[in-house]
Amino acid sequence: MARPRPLQCPFCDNYLRAPIDINVKGIEVTGGICTCGAVYVLDRTAHNVGDIFMDGLTFVCRGDIDKALTLGPEDYESEEYDYDQHANRIGRTSKTGKVGKIIFIRLVN
Secondary structure, three states: OOOOEEOEOOOOOOEOOOOEEEEEOOEEEEEEEOOOOOEEEEEOOOOOHHHHHHHHHHHHOOOOHHHHHHOOHHHEEEEEEEEEOOOOEEOOOOOOOOOEEEEEEEEOO
C-alpha cells in the first residue's frame, strides 16, 4: 500500500488543489486540471470508476464526447489512486477507511 502523500500530478509532480465541481459542455465532474495539461477526476465512493474514467476522457477532450469515444489506450496516459478528500491526500489516510478513487488522464501528443 502506498504511503499517504499530498495530492500531486503523477506526470509532472505539481502539487494540486482539492477537486472541485466542474461543468464542461454538459458533463459534470469533480476534479481539476494540472498546469501540464493532465486532468483529474474524483469518484467519491470508488464504486463508479468506469463512469468516472469516461467522464475524465471527455473532460481531457474539453467536453468532446465523440473524440473521447475514439481514443485508444495509446492516445492517453492514466493513473488511479486512493484519495482521501478530507485530507486532500492520495493513499489510505482516512481513519474511517472510506476513500474515493482519483484518476489522472493526460493525452499523449
